[in-house]
Amino acid sequence: MEPSMHVNTGVFDRDGADEIKPASFYAALTISLLWGLALTAIVAYLTMKAQYAPGWGGVIVYGLVIPIIGIFIAVKSENPLVSFIGYNMLVIPFGAILGPVLNHYSPNVIRNAFGITAGITFLMGFAGTCFPNLFKNLGAPLFLALSGLLIVRIAQIFVPELASLTFIDYIAAGIFTLYIGFDMYRASAVPKTLDNAVDISLDLYLDVVNLFLTLLRILGESRKSSCWLWLY
Numbered sequence: 001m002e003p004s005m006h007v008n009t010g011v012f013d014r015d016g017a018d019e020i021k022p023a024s025f026y027a028a029l030t031i032s033l034l035w036g037l038a039l040t041a042i043v044a045y046l047t048m049k050a051q052y053a054p055g056w057g058g059v060i061v062y063g064l065v066i067p068i069i070g071i072f073i074a075v076k077s078e079n080p081l082v083s084f085i086g087y088n089m090l091v092i093p094f095g096a097i098l099g100p101v102l103n104h105y106s107p108n109v110i111r112n113a114f115g116i117t118a119g120i121t122f123l124m125g126f127a128g129t130c131f132p133n134l135f136k137n138l139g140a141p142l143f144l145a146l147s148g149l150l151i152v153r154i155a156q157i158f159v160p161e162l163a164s165l166t167f168i169d170y171i172a173a174g175i176f177t178l179y180i181g182f183d184m185y186r187a188s189a190v191p192k193t194l195d196n197a198v199d200i201s202l203d204l205y206l207d208v209v210n211l212f213l214t215l216l217r218i219l220g221e222s223r224k225s226s227c228w229l230w231l232y
Contacts, residue, residue, distance in 0.1 A: 018193050018194070018195075019191050019192045019193055020192055020193065020194060021192070022192050024192075025187075025192035025193070025194075025196070025197050026187070026197075028194055028197035028198070028201075029187060029197040029198075029200055029201050029204075030201075032084070032087065032197060032198050032201035033201040033204050033205055033208075035091075036087060036088075036090075036091040036201065036202075036205045037091075037205065037208065037209075039088070039091050039092060039095065040091045040092075040094055040095040040098060040209070041095070042095065043091075043092055043094075043095025043096055043098075043099070044095040044096075044098040044099040044102060045099065046095075046099070047095065047096050047097075047098075047099030047100060048099040048100075048102055048103055050099075051103070052096065052099060052100060053100050054096070054097055054100060058096075058097070059097060061093075062093035062094075062096045062097050063093065063094070063097045066089055066090075066093045067089065067090040067093055067094060069086075069089060070085075070086040070087065070088070070089025070090040071086065071089075071090055071202070072086070073085065073086030073089065074086030074087050074090075074198065074199060074202050075199065077195070078195050079195065080193075080194040080195040080197070080198050083195050083198040083199055083202075084198050086202075087198055087201070087202050087205075090202065090205070091205065094209070098209075101213070101216075102216075104220070105216055105220045106220070109216065109219045109220040110216070112215075112219050113212055113215040113216045113219055113220075114212065116215055117208060117211050117212040117215055120177055120180070120211060121180055121208050121211070124177055124178075124180040124181040124184065125180060125181070125184045125204075127181050127184075128180065128181035128182065128183065128184025128185045128187070128188070129184050129185075129187070129188055132185040132188050132189065134181070134185075135178075135181045135182045135184075135185035136185055136189075138178060138181075138182050139182065142175065142178055142179055142182055145171075145175050146175055146179075149168075149171065149172055149175060152168055156168075166218070169214055169217045169218045170218065172210075172214045173211060173214045173215060173218065176207050176208075176210040176211040176214060177211060179203075179207045179210075180204065180207045180208065180211070183200060183203045183204050183207060184204070186200060186203075187200045
């Protein structure tokens with residue numbers, strides 16, 4: 001399953017005393033997002049090459065403990081450097097557990113999922129920035145939809161019959177697609193600070209990775225390899 005938690009960074013509650021120019025804000029957000037995705041990809045590739053197969057201890061440490069601490073640090077800090085350190089505590093260990101998941105899929109499936117994810121991210125990022133009114137009222141509905149998805153994903157662990165319901169993956173893909181647009185709307189509405197850029201890039205990172213993992217499930221044949229990746 002895909003990581004299903006969406007982080008509330010609280011950026012709307014912060015003042016704009018240290019605001020930067022909008023162009024610098026979006027540049028920092030984009031660089032931070034690309035940094036996280038690239039670093040995850042590199043670590044995932046290295047773990048794939050090493051044939052790393054984490055046990056439950058590794059899953060708990062690299063997939064839960066370190067990332068959750070990193071998210072907490074990023075969310076609570078208003079210092080962009082500290083937030084960026086917390087962000088890296090998410091993306092690096094996540095790459096270590098993503099690699100073994102990717103080993104269950106063919107290179108062609110991975111490329112296709114990556115290409116579709118990149119296209120959707122670009123389109124929804126553009127839509128969220130240029131047409132914010134389309135997304136500004138989606139916060140509560142998306143949260144409810146994500147909460148329902150989380151319940152279903154947990155149930156799928158214990159009820160194998162539910163895991164075979166492919167339409168759930170399409171619903172999940174739709175949720176995370178809309179979340180990309182919603183988080184880009186949020187980026188247009190918050191104070192343009194460097195720390196907010198890092199915090200929103202963390203949310204976007206989770207949106208993009210969730211979408212990628214969901215598309216892997218849709219395009220591939222492995223129905224069990226990512227069963228523990230719903231935790232974010």
